Every structure is written in structure tokens, then in C-alpha cells.
Amino acid sequence: MAVMTRWLDPDEQRTWRAYLTASRVLMDNLDRELQRDAGMPHAYYEILVQLSEAPGRQLRMSQLAQAAGSSRSRLSHAVARLEAAGWVRREDCPTDRRGQIALLTDEGFATLAAAAPGHVEGVRRHLFDALSPAQVDQLRRISETLAEHLTGS
Secondary structure (H helix, E strand, O other), X not given: OOOOOOOOOHHHHHHHHHHHHHHHHHXXXXXXXXXXXHOOOHHHHXXXXXXXXXXXXXXXXXXXXXXXXXXXXXXXXXXXXXXXXXXXXXXXXXXXXXXXXXEEOHHHHHHHHXXXXXXXXXXXXXXXXXXXXXXXXXXXXXXXXXXXXXXXX
């Protein structure tokens, strides 16, 4: 038996395309600004943020990949670049000989601290300044619903 395709109605199509455009342009702007102002892409910034918020500023590579929403191979490549910059250091996991831990160095923390004000201003300017308080609340609730639906958590 053939499965019927549930085509998007005109309102859903308009919503879908608006969402795609807004998310792409927002992330492109934030990425471009971080590259220009801090010399790193948004993906690297997110890795530094995740490490900065972890106990001891360190996470197992597998946990960091999950927290950063990255594959292990992509994360490994990114961490190698961050190591070369002196912002992250990898160490063997003391409890699991196969595992590794990524640690945020003092230089990496200082780099993140220097990049954060400009990045936060970009997020405010590109996202929150365009929305009313009610729209911010709606966006948060919609985003939480989607995240829960898509991650199953």
C-alpha cells in the first residue's frame, strides 16, 4: 500500500520557508561576526562555551560531541584546531583507557571571555531586538517544544 504524502498547505509552506531563511541568515551573520571579531567559527565558539560551563572546564570527547551537537569525527577535527591555537588540550581519560578528555586552557577561556561580549551583542541585535517580549516567549516555547520532539527528551 502506498503511503500518502502529507504536503504542506500554503500557510505551512510559508512558515517553513520563513523559518529556513531566518535560521540560515541568523547563523550566517553570527558565524561571520565571530570569524571577523574572534577568529573562530560559531562551531568552535560553541565548543569553548560547553567546556567553560563544565565542571573543571573539561568534558569527555563523547560528551562534548553530544553537547555541541556534533559528530565525533567532526568534533575531533575541531578540537585538533583548537589545540593548535592553544585553546583546548586533550588528555587521556583516567578511568577509561580508550577515552579522551578535552580541557579548556586558560588561554582558551580568555579567548572565549574576549569573544563573548561581541557575540552576545550580535545575538541581541540580530534576534532579540527584532522581537517583542511576547514573541521572545513564543519563540522560547516553540523552540523547547521542537527540541523535545526532535531529541525525544
